Amino acid sequence: MKRNALVFALLAGFAVSAAAQDLTWRKDVAPIIKKGCAECHGVEAPEYGDWMLLDDAKRKKEGPRMDTYTTFMNYVVWPATGAMMRRLDDGASSGGKKGNMYKYLGDDDAERAKNFATIKAWLGDGAWNLNRFKERKGVPGITKEQLEKVKAKY
Numbered sequence: 001m002k003r004n005a006l007v008f009a010l011l012a013g014f015a016v017s018a019a020a021q022d023l024t025w026r027k028d029v030a031p032i033i034k035k036g037c038a039e040c041h042g043v044e045a046p047e048y049g050d051w052m053l054l055d056d057a058k059r060k061k062e063g064p065r066m067d068t069y070t071t072f073m074n075y076v077v078w079p080a081t082g083a084m085m086r087r088l089d090d091g092a093s094s095g096g097k098k099g100n101m102y103k104y105l106g107d108d109d110a111e112r113a114k115n116f117a118t119i120k121a122w123l124g125d126g127a128w129n130l131n132r133f134k135e136r137k138g139v140p141g142i143t144k145e146q147l148e149k150v151k152a153k154y
């Protein structure tokens with residue numbers, strides 16, 4: 001029994017990581033971003049570094065670019081570490097409150113939940129971390145171990 005449980009746990013773990021590895025930016029994630037986000041975060045939008053130079057009022061109205069793999073990863077890994085996870089969270093990792101960009105993940109609850117699950121699985125098992133690069137207000141900065149969970153296949 002004990003041994004069966006262990007084998008099952010190993011197989012389940014394998015199935016999850018295999019699923020994450022099958023998902024790719026090009027096939028699975030880019031279409032979600034194109035449909036729900038590119039209107040405000042597309043080719044016309046400023047690069048993250050330029051966006052950071054805008055004044056606060058402008059930065060509230062205009063989003064930075066994140067419609068390509070490299071620009072998207074700016075908000076996962078660096079320099080805006082965890083911003084993607086903080087804005088897209090479904091509430092499970094952020095104390096019940098959804099991130100303010102979650103609503104753009106789809107037209108209805110089912111589509112939003114499905115696209116959220118796809119992006120989360122694509123990033124990798126254990127990679128959905130809301131931490132910033134450095135500690136802020138008592139929330140620890142991201143660790144190398146957490147960053148190593150990011151798979152995010154192109």
Ligand code: HEC
Nearest residue numbers: 036037040059060061062063075080083084087101104105
């Ligand atoms: C209608 C326009 C609009 C759409 C659609 C939209 N966003 Fe945003 N987004 C913004 C604006 C404006 C900001 C900057 C203001 C703010 O911080 O909330 C922003 C900020 C963000 C940030 C924070 C960037 C940072 O470094 O602080 C992330 C991450 C983000 N959006 C992700 C997304 C994703 C992913 C989608 C699609 C699922 C999306 N947004 C759809 C307008 C939009």
